[in-house]
Amino acid sequence: MKILVFGRSGQVGGYLENYVTNLPQFDLVEVDRTDLNLLDTDRIIPFITSLKPDWVINAAAHTAVDKAESEPELCFRLNAEAPCRMAAACADIGSGFVHYSTDYVFDGQGSCPYTETDVTNPKSVYGKSKREGELATLKQLPASIILRTSWVYAKKGHNFVNTMLRLARERPEINVVSDQIGSPTFAGDLAQVTTNIISGISDGRFSHRGGIFHATGQGETSWYEFCQQIMKQTFDHSISVNPISSDQYPTPAPRPRYSVLSNQKMKEVYSQELRHWKTALGDCLSSD
Ligand SMILES: NC(=O)c1ccc[n+]([C@@H]2O[C@H](COP(=O)([O-])OP(=O)(O)OC[C@H]3O[C@@H](n4cnc5c(N)ncnc54)[C@H](OP(=O)(O)O)[C@@H]3O)[C@@H](O)[C@H]2O)c1
Numbered sequence: 001m002k003i004l005v006f007g008r009s010g011q012v013g014g015y016l017e018n019y020v021t022n023l024p025q026f027d028l029v030e031v032d033r034t035d036l037n038l039l040d041t042d043r044i045i046p047f048i049t050s051l052k053p054d055w056v057i058n059a060a061a062h063t064a065v066d067k068a069e070s071e072p073e074l075c076f077r078l079n080a081e082a083p084c085r086m087a088a089a090c091a092d093i094g095s096g097f098v099h100y101s102t103d104y105v106f107d108g109q110g111s112c113p114y115t116e117t118d119v120t121n122p123k124s125v126y127g128k129s130k131r132e133g134e135l136a137t138l139k140q141l142p143a144s145i146i147l148r149t150s151w152v153y154a155k156k157g158h159n160f161v162n163t164m165l166r167l168a169r170e171r172p173e174i175n176v177v178s179d180q181i182g183s184p185t186f187a188g189d190l191a192q193v194t195t196n197i198i199s200g201i202s203d204g205r206f207s208h209r210g211g212i213f214h215a216t217g218q219g220e221t222s223w224y225e226f227c228q229q230i231m232k233q234t235f236d237h238s239i240s241v242n243p244i245s246s247d248q249y250p251t252p253a254p255r256p257r258y259s260v261l262s263n264q265k266m267k268e269v270y271s272q273e274l275r276h277w278k279t280a281l282g283d284c285l286s287s288d
Contacts, residue, residue, distance in 0.1 A: 001202060004053035005030040006038065006086070007060030011154035012100065015191035016059060023199055029053065033060075038082040039074065048089035055096040055198055058083050061130075065104070066252040068126040079129035084136035091141040096201065096208070098194055103150035103182060103216070105131045108256020113220075115262045116148075116212045124253035134212060143210035145197065147190065147266075150216045150259055151226075154187035155287055164227045168239045178224035178243035182259045183216040186280035190215060193272045200270065209269050214261035217277035229278060233285050 003020055007013035008030035020028045029051060036047050038060055048056060061079055062068055068075040083099050090097040104127035105120040122128045137144045153159040167174050193215055200206035221229070224243045231239040246255065267273050274280070 001025055001055070002027045002029060002051070002053040003055045003057065003198070004048065004051055005057045005059060006036075007058065008032045010059050010061075011152055011157040011159065011187040012191055013059035014154060014156065015188040016057060016194065018188075019191050019195040023195065025199070025202070039077055041077060041081050041085055044082060044085040045089040045092070048086060048095075049093055052093055053095050054202070055098065056086055056090050057098045057194060057198075058086055059100060061100065062126070065124060065126045068129065069124065069252040072125045072129070075125050076129045076132065079126070080132035080136055083133045084140055087137040087140035087144050090144070096198065097137070097141055097144040098198065099133070099137050099144060099146050100190075101134050101146050101148040101212070102127065102130045103148065103259035103261055104256060105134070105148070106256050106259055108180075108258050110258055113260045113262035114214070116214060116265055123256070126253060138211070141210070143208060145210055146212045147194065147215040148212055148261060149185050149190055150261060151182050151184040152187050152190065153184060153284065155284055160184075160223065160226065161230055161281070161284070164230050165234060168231060168235065173240035173242060174227065175242045175244045175249070176224040176227040177246050177249050178222045179245050180255055180257055181220055181222050182256075183218070183220050183261065184226055184277040184281065185215075185217040185274065186277075186284050188284065189217065189274040189280050193266075193274060196272055197270045206270050213266040213269070214263050215266055215272075215274065216261050216263060217274050217280055218263070219276045219278065220260045221277065226277075229281060230285070233282055
């Protein structure tokens, strides 16, 4: 059984390689932009149909949320048109398709965990492009599995954890936003859940159900508390972390104030849940 993964150099893509190669029934083909630049959208369908994979996983995306505000065309091409073409190719050749989306499809005005049926209202270019990607993908292939995740980090890569660790080494104190609430998600856990779903469908343990599924680390926190926990789990000495408001840290792209996602549907349909964010963080920080 062949699995084609887009985004091999990314946070989730990197861990997918580990998990998929551990499963003997799967033959992994992982590609990056040197194999196929996804902005070249006309090449996507012929690329996939020539490889004839049983599953396609799209871990590639335009994830630079602030930069996206000044390059919307590029962002929509990568986050909406590219997955739409991938889903069309999968529909043509009868492959399964897994795609990732974001908590930023919500406006953050809520105060209890969002479910998959809650109304979306993205405020940033990135959030709008990802929402368009969800809709376009499901239109082409309703059996697509879209995992909406949030606050993704990995051992390597450009992410909040690595940025805070760098700042802690460079500065006497760090100011971190305390009025945005969400759920940190370890990319390794998301990759493992993705692989579990695909292998469970492939060997008949799960019946294939398409649609949107929320898939985040368990629990919720603010960026400030997340940073405190990173410091606590890394350094023997105390690091001075100060809470600040979103107004004190303006960014080009607006962020939702509250974007916790209920993972109940994924638990019920595919018997999967990610670990609590604090447990996963500890594992990530202590890994090589
Ligand atoms: N990061 C988060 O906090 C977060 C939160 C919610 C949802 N998500 C979603 O989760 C998924 C995985 O995110 P991630 O954090 O693993 O992303 P990431 O680390 O930023 O990786 C993105 C991947 O996309 C590739 N890519 C970008 N432009 C490309 C192009 N033109 N052609 C081919 N490949 C291209 C990158 O390749 P290069 O290395 O060559 O650029 C990289 O492999 C995405 O769908 C993202 O929207 C992420």
